Amino acid sequence: MFRSLRRTREGGFTLIEVLAAFVILSLTLASAYAALTGGLRWERRAGETASAVLLARSHLAEAGVSRPLAAGVTEEMLTDGRTLRIAMEEVEPVPNEGMRRLVAWQVTVEVTAPGGTAVRLSELKLAAP
């Protein structure tokens, strides 16, 4: 009965067949592993982005209050390895005869994680000239 299933009289697999089976198995495992690490990487990136948004909002709140509005770019390295970049730029004033003039500043805060994930938030701040 067994004998009828065998391809050769001796039966069993040849070395080539076993190797081919191993190659197919490892290819399957490798693609499953790639999918897993890809998913984990995206999840980590999502977390980094969420955290960077919170940090950037905090720095936007400081602009014009505890951090004076002044044209230019400041860049600093945070202790956790992220880079913080704050750019302030005076927006072209709108002529407004006879009224008290306010100056609009465009404040842009950019937080870049060591992996390269970057978040950029921008806000207009009004200030007396």
Place this chain on the structure above:
Amino acid sequence: MTRRAEKGMTLAELLVALTLLGMVSVMMMGGLSFGVRSWERTEESSAQINAAVRVHAFLRARLSETARPDAVTGDAGSLTFSALWLTALGGAGFYEFELTRRDGTLVLAWHPVADDDMASDALGGERSLLEGVTGLGIAYFGQPPGYPAAEWVDRWEEGWSAPRLIRIEAALADPRHDWPTLTVGLPG
């Protein structure tokens, strides 16, 4: 490769097959447990950052829209403020909040600012916002009486005019966890 007339495998073949099977299963188990470990770790840190996002959003909404910025008091370890809480379960209204660290947990307690004490007892409560907090640093930006200009100070007393910014920093026990500094501008 050629076998004798008897069926079956030799002991050597069986041993080779078992060894191969063993090696493959060890590799697969190792890969599996590594995958599960890193999956759990990522999921845990993602849950933690989600918690931080929620706490930031709640405190930012309450503080940035407070009608009584001059009612803010506190020091480096605790913060008391009043704010409108329209999404409160059971009773939307004006609440007094206190944010402190107790037993390594960031705790928010609240009770309604109301004339009758019954409502106050029923609607008050507290909940832990963040676990594993080893240090809390609250700072206030404003101009306390007698100061020549606004600056960051680590306490804010009753009767002072409203601070313009509140900054909440937290040190966490787990280095993989993250509490981005929360700075909120107060109205006014």
